[in-house]
Structures are given as C-alpha cells and as structure tokens.
Amino acid sequence: MARQHTRTQVLARLRATLEAGRPLVIGGAGIGLVAKAAEHGGIDLLMVYNTGPFRMAGHGSLAGYLAYGDSNAMTIELGHEILGVVEETPVIGGIGAADPFRDIPRLIDQMIGMGFSGITNVPTTGLYQGDFRAHIDATNLGYPREVDLVRMCRERDVFTLAYAFSPDEARAMAAAGADVIGAHVGLTSGGWIGAQKAMDIEAACASTQEMLEAARSERPDVLVVAHGGPFEDPESVRRVFETTDVVGYLGASSIERLPVERAVSGVVREFSALPFRGVIPPIGR
Amino acid sequence: MTLETMLAPLRAKRAAGEAIVVAGVGSGITAAGAKAGGADLLATYGTAVYRILGVPTVLAFLPYDDANKLTLGLLPEIVERAGDLPVVGGLGAHDPRRSLAWLVGAARDAGASGVTNEPFAGIYGPTFRAELERSGYGFSRELEMLRLAAREGMLTLGWAFDPDEARRMAEAGIDVIGTMTGITGAGNDAGAIDEFGAMVRAARDERPDAIVLLHGGPLVDPPSVAAALAATGADGYATGSSAERGPVLTGVRDAVAAFKALRTNAAR
Numbered sequence: 001m002a003r004q005h006t007r008t009q010v011l012a013r014l015r016a017t018l019e020a021g022r023p024l025v026i027g028g029a030g031i032g033l034v035a036k037a038a039e040h041g042g043i044d045l046l047m048v049y050n051t052g053p054f055r056m057a058g059h060g061s062l063a064g065y066l067a068y069g070d071s072n073a074m075t076i077e078l079g080h081e082i083l084g085v086v087e088e089t090p091v092i093g094g095i096g097a098a099d100p101f102r103d104i105p106r107l108i109d110q111m112i113g114m115g116f117s118g119i120t121n122v123p124t125t126g127l128y129q130g131d132f133r134a135h136i137d138a139t140n141l142g143y144p145r146e147v148d149l150v151r152m153c154r155e156r157d158v159f160t161l162a163y164a165f166s167p168d169e170a171r172a173m174a175a176a177g178a179d180v181i182g183a184h185v186g187l188t189s190g191g192w193i194g195a196q197k198a199m200d201i202e203a204a205c206a207s208t209q210e211m212l213e214a215a216r217s218e219r220p221d222v223l224v225v226a227h228g229g230p231f232e233d234p235e236s237v238r239r240v241f242e243t244t245d246v247v248g249y250l251g252a253s254s255i256e257r258l259p260v261e262r263a264v265s266g267v268v269r270e271f272s273a274l275p276f277r278g279v280i281p282p283i284g285r
Numbered sequence: 286m287t288l289e290t291m292l293a294p295l296r297a298k299r300a301a302g303e304a305i306v307v308a309g310v311g312s313g314i315t316a317a318g319a320k321a322g323g324a325d326l327l328a329t330y331g332t333a334v335y336r337i338l339g340v341p342t343v344l345a346f347l348p349y350d351d352a353n354k355l356t357l358g359l360l361p362e363i364v365e366r367a368g369d370l371p372v373v374g375g376l377g378a379h380d381p382r383r384s385l386a387w388l389v390g391a392a393r394d395a396g397a398s399g400v401t402n403e404p405f406a407g408i409y410g411p412t413f414r415a416e417l418e419r420s421g422y423g424f425s426r427e428l429e430m431l432r433l434a435a436r437e438g439m440l441t442l443g444w445a446f447d448p449d450e451a452r453r454m455a456e457a458g459i460d461v462i463g464t465m466t467g468i469t470g471a472g473n474d475a476g477a478i479d480e481f482g483a484m485v486r487a488a489r490d491e492r493p494d495a496i497v498l499l500h501g502g503p504l505v506d507p508p509s510v511a512a513a514l515a516a517t518g519a520d521g522y523a524t525g526s527s528a529e530r531g532p533v534l535t536g537v538r539d540a541v542a543a544f545k546a547l548r549t550n551a552a553r
Contacts, residue, residue: 050348059381060420062413064348067331067404068380071348099349100340123348130410132343135468139341187416 002086005117007159010045010090011179014223017044023241024225024248026161026180027255030056030078032085034256039089043255044248045180047161048082049094049122050074055257061187064123071096071123072107076114083115091115092161094122097149098141104149108158118159118179121146126165126184143169151176161250163227167214174218181222182250183211185229201239204229209244216245225250232258286398291371291440292460295325295496298521304514305521307373307442307461307498308528311337311359315529316366326461328442328523329363330375330403331355336530343468345404352377352404353388357395364396372396373442375403378430379422385430389437399440399460402427407446407465414446424450431459442523444500447480448487455491462488462495463523466502474509477502482517489518498523505531 005013014024026045029035030052038046050071051064064071075094083091093116095107108119125133125142136142146162153160154177162178164170170181185204199207212224225248226240237249298305307326308319311333319327331352332342345352356374364372374397376388392400406414406423417423431441435458443459445451446466454462464484466477481499488495500523504510510522 054381057381060422062416062420063379063381063422065413066377066379066417066422067346067348067350067352068377068382069348069351096348098344098347100335100344101349125347127413128409129412131467132346132408132410132413135343136347139344141341141344 002083002091002115002117003088004115005090005159007118007157007179010117010159013090014044014180018247023246024180024223024250026182026225026248026250028052028055028252029082030054030256032081034260035082035086035091038255039086043089045118045161046082046086046089046091047094047120047122047250047252048075048079048091048116049120050078050096051122051252052256053078055253056260061253061257065127072099072102075122076111079111079114079116090117090159092118092120092159094120095149096123097121097145098123098125098136098139100141104145105152108149108153108156112156112158118161119149119153120161120182121149121163124163124165124184126163126169127187144172147172147176150178153177164211164215167210170211170215170224171218174215174222177219178215178222181211181215181224182227183208183215183224183246184227185231187228199229201230201236204231205240205243208240208246212245223247227251286369286371288438288440288460291326291398295461298325299496304510305461305496305498307463307521307523309333309523309525310363310529311335313362313366315533316363316372318532319524319528320367320370322528324370324524325521326371326373326399326440326442327363327367328373328375328401328403329356329359330401331377332375332403332525333529334359336526337533342526346408351380353380353383357391360392360395360397371398371440373399373401373440375401376430377404378402378427379404379406379417381422385426385433389430389434389439392434393437393439397439399442400431400434401442401463402431402444405444405446405465407444407450408467424453428453428457432457435459445484445488448483451484451488451497452491455488455495458492460496461498463498463500464488464519465500468501474503477504478513478516481513481519485517485519496520500525 028047051061054063093111150160161180162173163182163184226246227250232254308324309328310316332345334355335345374392406417441459442461443454444463497519498521499519
C-alpha cells in the first residue's frame, strides 16, 4: 500500500529532488504495472485520473473528455488499484470539478481518506475551447470551480498540482494556493493515436515560459513544470529545460502510452526475427 | 414498423406545408405530452435526461456519465409511452469501449425505431472536433454508425454542424437531416439564420428531396422557429429544451403558485 504523505512531506520530497540537481518528473498511471515501473524509475509523483484507463486500453486520452463514463468514479476505482501497488512515491488523484452530482469538499475528503497524497484538476474544462467552453463556464462549473477546488484543498492543507492553459489561469491557480502548476500546451503528440497537430516546439516553450512568469509573479514559491503538446520524449523535454525556467516535466502519454507502444512492438519484432530450426508440421486430418 | 411506414407521414406533412416536429424527450411523462401534442417522431438522448434532472444540458457532454447507457436505459420507458409513434435513440459513436454494431443492436433491442448521432463531436468546437476526427472518433464515425443503422432498416436522424456535414449526411442517404447551430438560447440571430440556410442548401444541393430540420441557437419558441423556417426553407423543427425544460418549469411553477394562492378559514 502506498505511503500517504502530508502536503509538507510531498513538498519536501520535491524540493529534495531539485536540491540534488535533478528535475522533477511527474507521471500519470492508468494501470498498476505502469505505476510500479515508474516508481522503479524514480518518479517523483504519480497521478491517477480517468484518462489513464482509456490510454492503457489503447484509446486516445481525449476519450476521457467525452461523455462515456463517470470520471470521478473511474479515478476512485483506479486509485484503489494504483495505491495498492505503489510503496513510497506520493500518489495524487484527479477530481473533475464540473461534476454536477457530487459535492466537491466531500469528494476531497473521500479521496484523501482512501490514501491519496494530493489532488489535481483532471478532467479539466481547460481542455475545451470556444463556445463550448463559454457554455460550461456559464454554468459556474467551469475552470473557476477548478480554482475553487485548489483553494479548498489548500485550506485543508492538501497538496495540489493544477493544470493551467494560459497565463491568466496559471496566475489564478497560484493565487489559490496550488503547489505545482502544470503548464499545459495541448494534447501530447506522437505515437499511434497521439495528437497530430501539436504546437511547434518554439511556440510551446514560449507559451510555457509565459505561464511560468504569470504564476511566479503571483507566488514566487510555486513550482512550474512543462506538459503536453510537442513535449513527448526526453529530447523535446531537454529543449524546454534549456529554454525556460521550469523545474520539471509532467508526462502521461509520454510516460505510459508511448513507452508501452514502443517496448511491446519492439520485443515482438525481436522474437519474430529469431531464426528457428523447427519444420512446419503436416496439416492434420 | 417499416422505414417506409415511418417516412410516408413525414413526406405527406412536407407536401402539405405542415412543419415536421421531432420532440426530444427525457422522461415518460414528457414523451406522453409530446405525443398528445402531435409530435411526428420522438427522440431520446443523454442531454434530455439531464434536462429532466434539472442539470444544465451542456454538462451531459462532459465525462460524468455514460451517454449511451443513459439512452439505452431510458429507451424502453419512452417506447412504452410512445405507442405507435416511432422513437429515435441518440447514440454516441465515439464511445471507445463499444462497437457501432453493438450500439445499434442494443438501441433496436431496447425498442428504438431509429438512431441519431447524439452526442455529436460538433458540439465541442472546431479544434477538439478535428482532433477527434484525426483519432478516428469524429463525425465520420457518426456517419458510419448511421449508415449501419440504415442497413438494418432503422430510421436515421443525422445532425450536422456545418454545410459540409449536411452535404455528407445527404450524400449518405440519411432520412432526416438536422441542422444545428449550438446550444439553445445562445448565439446571434442573424448569424445563426445564415448558418442554418447554408446547411439547408448544402443538404438540398446534394439531394433535393432531403427532409431537413432546424435546432438550437436562437430557436427558442414558435415565433423564432416560424421566422427561421420561412428564411431557410427547412421542413421542420426538432424541439429540445424549448418543449421540455421550459414547459415543465412554467407548468409546475404555475400549478404550485395557484395552490399557494388559496386561503384557509384562519385568514377570514
């Protein structure tokens, strides 16, 4: 069973990584095996949310943003699975704050009660745009409610990682007390079912830095990490580390979907390429 | 009921210049009301369920429910109230965990005479919708589902969000084409009428006898729908909130208020 950490303990662990000269690496896990492997790799923080099971079932992360399942129930179910196989790494859970049927403070209590060490705003309405986003915000259950979610967690001394999609959102989340801000530059590209039209890497780095500066101007102690778009592998993440002031990287597709796609197809190809001396048996009657 | 039996009354209405009305319903009682009002078809789908729950319908497109489960669960109750009126079930073709054939079969088994592509990818706006299309879970898959239902002899009601989608619906031989400009009560009137007009023309250019309906945006009541029908030449209107949420709220409010206005002997 995963050790449950207080907010102070999670922050101390993250700062210890940085003090040791290493960037933060944070990842989503949609199945227990990925959580175990990520912990072995030394991941700093694991996240559990509803897009994970879709990803690991071979679908796009976007499926988690359509109406084919109760995201908060999926996260709780997956949470039991992941918390059961992780040992020391802090595990945080996603709350979809636009849930029309659940009381958010009770949901926070329920998730901390089951062993999560913090909360993140997933699924987030920040992923929607245009008129649709405006309609969601008009119901009062949109992004501002996610900012409230972070504020409520901070009041309870619960650790939060908040996804932001613009400098204004990054600033609002910092003001609400988010401990880490994931500067989100869109769905992750790459692989078989990744986004096809990610932002180019220069623009993504610039956008990340703008969000970082907005968040830091509000609260200098906030930790900002890069996420999404073209940041899909260590090479592209090296660029964002070199050209912006982020202190880490947050990956979901890049930590679980892409490595599994590559590793499984690769090893099958290797087995298939082996020479063998057996002969084809005759066709039976 | 054969497809021809379902379509003949719609064609007769069109020929007589009467507006075709498809009523979207989320409960047995509103289905019964719509039938009594003379609806030509009933449709049921996840957003109608949310209306009845008193939740903003836009939230039915978010990941807090399984839209297909909502439709399949509600269908038997609506079909029972509908009697001989055909019921169309809204199915989400982007559901990654169910095959299109299974979905169509489940709707038919639950009593649906037809299928419609709701929830639709178009509601999420251009960027999100393009991303869904690229991953194979967009409008093309909605069209594929409707084609599959048509091959099973079911009636198809296909929703389009732009002229190209309307044209593709017509080209695919979809029986009734719904043109939609977004959530009811939103958007500017003149712009929306132009958008409707362009979709109606695109469908008719492809298939001159296509039955085309309007829904959403500024169409909230009979006068606004009458004006839009006149301006676009469409054959009818699909009701949603306009014939369910509003009437239920005002009807119940007025009934309760009328009882509250009564006085007892103690007041004399």
